[in-house]
Amino acid sequence: MSVTLLESGIVDVSFGEDVKVIKPVNLYGCEISNNCFIGPFVEIQKDVRIGKRTKVQSHAFICELVKIGDDCFVGHGVVFINDVFSNGGPARGNKALWRHTQIGNNVSIGSNATILPVTICDNVVIGAGSVVTKNVVKPGVYAGNPARLIKKLE
Amino acid sequence: MSVTLLESGIVDVSFGEDVKVIKPVNLYGCEISNNCFIGPFVEIQKDVRIGKRTKVQSHAFICELVKIGDDCFVGHGVVFINDVFSNGGPARGNKALWRHTQIGNNVSIGSNATILPVTICDNVVIGAGSVVTKNVVKPGVYAGNPARLIKKLE
């Protein structure tokens, strides 16, 4: 038997001003802007960009190819996805099969929500426990599995 | 850049007798009664109260304003919520907008369930992966997103 044990940590992260992080976390190769908060047991992968004043709560997972705007809230246990198993299984390293996620500004994602690779516009609330499978192009509150508009926001 | 790194830990927690905790955890300002079990990668926030013989499994998150009774089971990855984004986004420190959750005795919450701020009476089972959006006032088994009664219990 042979096992390689690596430690979670903070490697090659570009932090803005006044960022607060609660360890243990696994953050690598990402950009975290001014006044962000990152809770415990969070993993953020490389090339992720997180805007100003955004809070990422405990147990969240943010994968490669995700960009998140300013003043967002990523609830506890929220997971993002870049590989939709389009060939019937994982891309296994073929990143040409991965897809991007773009989250606007002032987007609040409720805890335990699951975000497939989509675009979400500014001023959106995603209900807790929702599964977002399609782009969200109008401000509003969206919830359910799959998530649907349940309330318009001005 | 400036980043403040804090460590998860156990701070200002009132433990009863014969409590067992598997680290790493992030527990602060809460009350955990006799004979409780707290699994790894759990976060419990301040002013939470957990009754006797209740088990909180790995990856659970229990937020401020939650009270849980005796002989309960909080499954793996269960998250509680106190802020329902009632103004279209997080309360951002305005706790007047937060809401309470009260869980009775002998309540078993299946893994990956999401519990909005509600009251749940004694002798209830919440199915795994459910999203509980309304008060539960009668004993029974509730499941789905949103959770609905699927079986009455005597």
Place this chain on the structure above:
Amino acid sequence: MSVTLLESGIVDVSFGEDVKVIKPVNLYGCEISNNCFIGPFVEIQKDVRIGKRTKVQSHAFICELVKIGDDCFVGHGVVFINDVFSNGGPARGNKALWRHTQIGNNVSIGSNATILPVTICDNVVIGAGSVVTKNVVKPGVYAGNPARLIKKLE
């Protein structure tokens, strides 16, 4: 008050060749085969068996009585279940009430999915955020709560 603090770790695990593990994890009494990957914040309980080249992503929880085949993908935050509260609450140590889960080969389980005790055949994709409540006996893509067939695979 009296509290017993234990540390997560790696105890009595049988590793194959070229396994990679990102700590912190809580792994005990399980068998993890050649070329597996185990991400951070993962818990795997005793007697679990995981086949070759299977990846278990961050925040996953795999309970006792689960067997997973070769070339599988267990997404971030996926939880397995062995106790369905068949008597209206947890079995509380009566393992005669627990049930088995058997996952075939080339099964890809999307992030935040919840897997009740079932059998899943080879060549299956489970969508992210799904709740699998019944056996899956034909290859295909299954999604939703409860999970249903949404696409057949050859």
